Amino acid sequence: MRKLTRLSAAFVTATLFTTSFPALAAESAELQALRLQVNALEQQLRVIARQIEIKEEAAAAAAPTTPKITVNDKGFTLASPDAANSLRLRGLVQFDSRVFFNDGGGVLNNAFVLRRARIISEGVFAKNYSFQIVPEFGGSAVSIVDANFGIAISPALQLKFGRFKSPVGLEQLQSDAWGFFNERSIVNNLVPNRDIGIQASGDLFGARLNYAVGIFNGVADGASTTNTDFDEEKDLVGRVFVSPFKDDAGSAVQGLSFGIAGNYSRQKTAAGHSGGYRTDGQQTFFAYNAAVIADGATWRVSPGLDYRHGSFGLLGEYVLSTVNVRPSATGAKAELQHTGWQIAAGYVLTGENSSYAGVVPATNFNPATGTWGAFEVVARYANVDIDDAAFPLFASASTAASEATSLGVGLNWYLSKAVRFTFDYYQTDFGFNVAAPAVSSNPVLRQDEKAFITRFQLTF
Amino acid sequence: MKFKLILLAAASLLSAGAFAKNITLKNVSYDPTRELYTEYNAAFAKYWKARTGDDVTVQQSHGGSGKQARSVIDGLDADVVTLALAGDVDQLHDIAKLIPKDWQQRLPNNSAPYTSTIVFLVRKGNPKGIKDWNDLVKPGVAVITPNPQTSGGARWNYLAAWGYALKHNGGSEEKAKEFVTALFKNVPVLDSGARGSTTTFVQREIGDVAISWENEAFYAAKEVGAGKFEIVVPSLSILAEPTVSIVDKFVKKKGTEAVAKAYLEYLYSDEGQEIAAKHFYRPRNEAVAAKYSSVFPKLELLTIDDPAFGGWAKAQKLHFGSGGVFEQIFLKK
Numbered sequence: 116m117r118k119l120t121r122l123s124a125a126f127v128t129a130t131l132f133t134t135s136f137p138a139l140a141a142e143s144a145e146l147q148a149l150r151l152q153v154n155a156l157e158q159q160l161r162v163i164a165r166q167i168e169i170k171e172e173a174a175a176a177a178a179p180t181t182p183k184i185t186v187n188d189k190g191f192t193l194a195s196p197d198a199a200n201s202l203r204l205r206g207l208v209q210f211d212s213r214v215f216f217n218d219g220g221g222v223l224n225n226a227f228v229l230r231r232a233r234i235i236s237e238g239v240f241a242k243n244y245s246f247q248i249v250p251e252f253g254g255s256a257v258s259i260v261d262a263n264f265g266i267a268i269s270p271a272l273q274l275k276f277g278r279f280k281s282p283v284g285l286e287q288l289q290s291d292a293w294g295f296f297n298e299r300s301i302v303n304n305l306v307p308n309r310d311i312g313i314q315a316s317g318d319l320f321g322a323r324l325n326y327a328v329g330i331f332n333g334v335a336d337g338a339s340t341t342n343t344d345f346d347e348e349k350d351l352v353g354r355v356f357v358s359p360f361k362d363d364a365g366s367a368v369q370g371l372s373f374g375i376a377g378n379y380s381r382q383k384t385a386a387g388h389s390g391g392y393r394t395d396g397q398q399t400f401f402a403y404n405a406a407v408i409a410d411g412a413t414w415r416v417s418p419g420l421d422y423r424h425g426s427f428g429l430l431g432e433y434v435l436s437t438v439n440v441r442p443s444a445t446g447a448k449a450e451l452q453h454t455g456w457q458i459a460a461g462y463v464l465t466g467e468n469s470s471y472a473g474v475v476p477a478t479n480f481n482p483a484t485g486t487w488g489a490f491e492v493v494a495r496y497a498n499v500d501i502d503d504a505a506f507p508l509f510a511s512a513s514t515a516a517s518e519a520t521s522l523g524v525g526l527n528w529y530l531s532k533a534v535r536f537t538f539d540y541y542q543t544d545f546g547f548n549v550a551a552p553a554v555s556s557n558p559v560l561r562q563d564e565k566a567f568i569t570r571f572q573l574t575f
Numbered sequence: 576m577k578f579k580l581i582l583l584a585a586a587s588l589l590s591a592g593a594f595a596k597n598i599t600l601k602n603v604s605y606d607p608t609r610e611l612y613t614e615y616n617a618a619f620a621k622y623w624k625a626r627t628g629d630d631v632t633v634q635q636s637h638g639g640s641g642k643q644a645r646s647v648i649d650g651l652d653a654d655v656v657t658l659a660l661a662g663d664v665d666q667l668h669d670i671a672k673l674i675p676k677d678w679q680q681r682l683p684n685n686s687a688p689y690t691s692t693i694v695f696l697v698r699k700g701n702p703k704g705i706k707d708w709n710d711l712v713k714p715g716v717a718v719i720t721p722n723p724q725t726s727g728g729a730r731w732n733y734l735a736a737w738g739y740a741l742k743h744n745g746g747s748e749e750k751a752k753e754f755v756t757a758l759f760k761n762v763p764v765l766d767s768g769a770r771g772s773t774t775t776f777v778q779r780e781i782g783d784v785a786i787s788w789e790n791e792a793f794y795a796a797k798e799v800g801a802g803k804f805e806i807v808v809p810s811l812s813i814l815a816e817p818t819v820s821i822v823d824k825f826v827k828k829k830g831t832e833a834v835a836k837a838y839l840e841y842l843y844s845d846e847g848q849e850i851a852a853k854h855f856y857r858p859r860n861e862a863v864a865a866k867y868s869s870v871f872p873k874l875e876l877l878t879i880d881d882p883a884f885g886g887w888a889k890a891q892k893l894h895f896g897s898g899g900v901f902e903q904i905f906l907k908k
Binding site for chain 1: 638646649717763764765766767771774779780781
């Protein structure tokens with residue numbers, strides 16, 4: 116029996132051995148094939164990883180020699196790898212609709228206006244040398260608005276030569292695109308606009324103090340240079356603006372800046388006085404008589420402040436403008452002092468920060484995603500008071516107002532940083548000299564100006 | 576009297592200090608020379624200090640030889656170039672007139688102070704049994720070599736393979752083209768320089784064989800992956816002659832001509848040659864070469880002037896120029 120059991124065991128073992136050996140061999144071959152396959156796959160993975168690595172290394176190596184092209188809401192920029200040289204193209208287009216209410220039976224034309232259309236070229240060479248050329252295609256003729264070049268010696272000393280804004284008016288210095296309103300306030304009638312000259316400016320004390328001093332040909336109130344100087348005298352301009360709390364994070368006064376600017380020069384000829392002061396609706400409410408000429412000191416003083424705190428923004432300024440004029444070439448000289456002031460405020464309803472350089476919406480207007488951009492409400496009160504002594508020798512009381520007071524309210528819709536719709540209503544009351552007739556000879560001044568100006572603006 | 580002597584000594588010291596200059600040279604070199612020039616720069620600085628009292632600091636820049644030449648042409652203000660081949664240095668004259676046409680005649684040995692050759696680096700035990708060039712075209716053999724369009728070393732690799740194929744196919748260029756086409760079909764990764772290929776083969780563990788500068792193969796086998804690799808010397812290879820030149824336009828502008836010249840001339844000195852040999856470059860100096868003869872295997876070496884190539888100008892145009900053989904191979908691949 117035991118023998119039989121042994122025989123059975125041997126039989127079973129032999130059977131198992133003979134049947135499982137080919138299976139084991141096949142399994143081993145399959146394992147080997149799999150191993151080779153895994154190795155091959157592993158090599159392929161390594162090759163792919165290395166190819167990616169090589170591409171990244173090549174990109175990193177090329178970076179220091181590859182020019183950078185940037186396209187964003189600040190324009191199109193082509194820069195050298197070290198950013199020492201760059202060329203930037205920007206643009207500004209403002210398309211307006213002006214509608215006047217109660218304008219004495221259509222005295223003023225409702226109109227579409229291409230207010231500004233500019234292609235702005237800016238560049239930097241060798242890090243410290245810059246230029247800016249701004250042609251204007253809006254309006255009735257093509258002109259050059261700005262053309263200047265600069266030398267950046269240090270943050271504390273930057274030199275600028277050419278045609279650019281004279282640094283007197285606070286709102287005047289703000290970009291044409293980013294004021295609270297689509298039109299600057301009537302106070303800007305009293306400060307110079309673009310002039311030709313040399314300016315030194317810079318930031319001191321950790322940029323808490325900004326200064327500018329310059330020497331310019333000199334221009335009349337609200338005027339821009341025509342590339343001609345009508346006298347030998349030069350306009351000395353200075354400005355100091357401080358932001359004493361700019362680094363006090365969280366402080367309520369962190370966004371407070373204030374300062375004073377002024378200029379002094381001597382002007383001659385009719386070009387030395389203003390060609391006319393205009394309303395928000397761009398109608399002339401004051402102009403000198405045709406024979407009047409400037410002759411003597413012209414100076415201005417303008418304190419101003421700008422305050423930003425979160426969504427709230429405030430801008431205020433005062434201007435005293437003095438001009439010496441004669442009623443004619445042989446008439447007696449008189450010194451006239453005109454004053455103006457404004458206070459303007461805005462509040463961004465959608466929570467973004469108010470800024471002197473424009474609101475950056477948290478989201479762009481996009482109906483597909485249900486985002487609307489940013490909305491800002493604005494209000495402004497401004498006054499310009501003409502020296503009483505201007506009447507009647509230097510201006511006609513029957514055709515010129517002696518005072519203009521403007522109230523403006525508006526809504527700004529920032530569809531993106533680059534696109535803005537503004538909807539502004541302006542109402543301007545006129546005051547007259549005691550010598551003025553009951554009804555002004557100037558139909559524009561027979562009633563308050565009520566203007567609704569909307570603007571579509573594209574800027575980058 | 577003693578006081579006067581002290582004063583005189585102090586004045587001498589002061590004047591020596593006052594007139595000692597700090598000079599910076601920029602050496603734009605090819606990929607595998609990092610270690611060589613690190614040691615050489617220190618030796619030269621010491622030599623120059625002793626000779627003139629001036630301190631010299633040498634900035635190194637490394638990359639694929641062709642790319643490096645391009646950088647200098649594009650304005651990288653190199654005082655000297657120490658590139659993988661004369662063809663790349665020629666570009667400095669041909670394209671940008673940065674150096675004179677006869678630049679190669681200004682230093683001994685055609686301005687090639689050391690040489691090298693092309694060998695194979697394989698993994699320990701040589702699992703694929705690589706012995707000669709014809710093993711590299713076999714299916715399933717992954718070959719690592721850099722891109723000849725950017726790397727000087729890669730051009731030597733390519734030409735060595737081409738020379739082998741010509742010699743073994745009765746001088747048939749068609750067959751040689753088929754050979755290098757088959758070889759490049761086996762190349763999974765094209766690095767831009769020789770050091771990159773070493774990284775691919777040694778550190779990323781890709782490929783069965785790396786075609787390599789001899790000095791780079793020694794560097795990999797002895798210093799980077801000691802014990803993990805073996806060097807296989809093929810039956811035939813090419814005499815690779817890395818060449819050097821001052822960049823006349825830049826040294827004149829920077830006022831570094833004298834020291835830049837001396838920097839290159841010192842490569843031919845006993846110390847310069849010893850350093851080159853230590854880093855596995857074949858020295859020109861016979862005494863130093865004899866000292867290191869056991870290090871460098873003897874093999875048949877073609878030169879660039881061999882009829883198989885016809886000199887750098889011809890080789891460059893035929894193989895690596897626009898529409899050249901390599902471009903045809905690469906596009907096909």
